Amino acid sequence: MLKLALFFLVVSLIAGLFGFGxxxxxAxxxxxxLFFIAIILFVVFIVIALMAGQALTR
Structure with missing residues (x-):
């Protein structure tokens, strides 16, 4: 997902350079x-991993 965000960022910069506002x-x-969706998913997966780790140590 972050690769797509980076791709669209590069497309945006190139389009802006050539005047396509x-x-x-x-883009x-x-x-x-996409960047914010990736950050949200990262946080959700970190919370799930922490909860699963606590369940294993009990």
Missing amino acids: GISAA AGIAKI
């Missing part, structure tokens, strides 16, 4: 959404 803004928006 609309495409650049759309930046998609990159931002």
Whole structure:
């Protein structure tokens, strides 16, 4: 997921460099959404792993 966010960030930067403002803004928006989804999933999986680790030590 972070690879896709990085891809859209690069597309946004290149599109902005060549003057395609609309495409650049759309790609930046998609990159931002994917980045936040990846961060949320990371936090959820960390919490699940911590809870599973506590269940094994009991």
